[in-house]
Amino acid sequence: MSDAAWRQERGPGGAATPVCEIDGGSPGPTWLLSAAIHGDEYEGPEAIRRAVRELSGMKFPGRVIALPVANPMAYAAGVRCTPEDRGNLNRVFPGDANGSVTPQWADWLWRTFAARADRLIDLHAGGAFFEFDPVAGFYEDVDAPMAAVFGFTLWRAPPTPGVFSHEFRQRRGSAFGLELGFGGTRDEKLTDTAHRAIVRLVRGETAPVHGPIYSNHDISALHGGEWSSRCRRGQEIKKGDVVGVMHRLDGTLISEIRSPIAGRVLAFRRVASAQPGDLLVGIGVPE
Numbered sequence: 001m002s003d004a005a006w007r008q009e010r011g012p013g014g015a016a017t018p019v020c021e022i023d024g025g026s027p028g029p030t031w032l033l034s035a036a037i038h039g040d041e042y043e044g045p046e047a048i049r050r051a052v053r054e055l056s057g058m059k060f061p062g063r064v065i066a067l068p069v070a071n072p073m074a075y076a077a078g079v080r081c082t083p084e085d086r087g088n089l090n091r092v093f094p095g096d097a098n099g100s101v102t103p104q105w106a107d108w109l110w111r112t113f114a115a116r117a118d119r120l121i122d123l124h125a126g127g128a129f130f131e132f133d134p135v136a137g138f139y140e141d142v143d144a145p146m147a148a149v150f151g152f153t154l155w156r157a158p159p160t161p162g163v164f165s166h167e168f169r170q171r172r173g174s175a176f177g178l179e180l181g182f183g184g185t186r187d188e189k190l191t192d193t194a195h196r197a198i199v200r201l202v203r204g205e206t207a208p209v210h211g212p213i214y215s216n217h218d219i220s221a222l223h224g225g226e227w228s229s230r231c232r233r234g235q236e237i238k239k240g241d242v243v244g245v246m247h248r249l250d251g252t253l254i255s256e257i258r259s260p261i262a263g264r265v266l267a268f269r270r271v272a273s274a275q276p277g278d279l280l281v282g283i284g285v286p287e
């Protein structure tokens, strides 16, 4: 066991980010805790900083690598994607050393941190664009009792190429992707819940898997325009229910958007402007 000592690590392009490593004092897994892969998501960095404070000096099996601000360029600008190349860091793992700064940064994170870890907790939030029902995402059934420690809605995260947690699960070990608050602000209750759950997980706890596990069905924009949601987080909807409307920029109606499936609203778009292909509503379908 050792006291936490933060250091600055400099990645491709020269941006620096704080890193802390804690040895729990006995053999066990190496946990990588990451947040702010998207720069407008604020619960995760603070949950990790609090977990580091609590775990330092505590005895636990294994080791923790804490990376609270995984995309310092986007974080500094307060935006989702890397300003330098408009890259979405959470779509380019395990990265490309010969790409633009975002895939280079992913490659550096992967080689420097992920390649030494056995377990990953990657904390996200809805940011400015999306309102999320808090979910604990996981990929494999064997990981569900660890995901359940968060006490959030359980979510079977989709196998989206380039997503940090998905690529980590394919190559390294148990991986969790959390979606916490939204609105480009920090929700204190969610921050506290996440911080406590991280400490319990690192100390080896699991929890019984209660309630449904949801897979997601995304409703994306067919047309660009002015989007207005007509649904609430956590709302149970039936097939055919209207979940939002799309108008042209001159205000004329393009279409009502109806859900093609019954389920629970896990996420919806907050920002009014939408381009073809943008996510509008994420429907959770119980397995």
Ligand SMILES: [Zn+2]
Residues within 6 Å of the ligand: 037, 038, 041, 090, 123, 124, 125
């Ligand atoms: Zn995110």
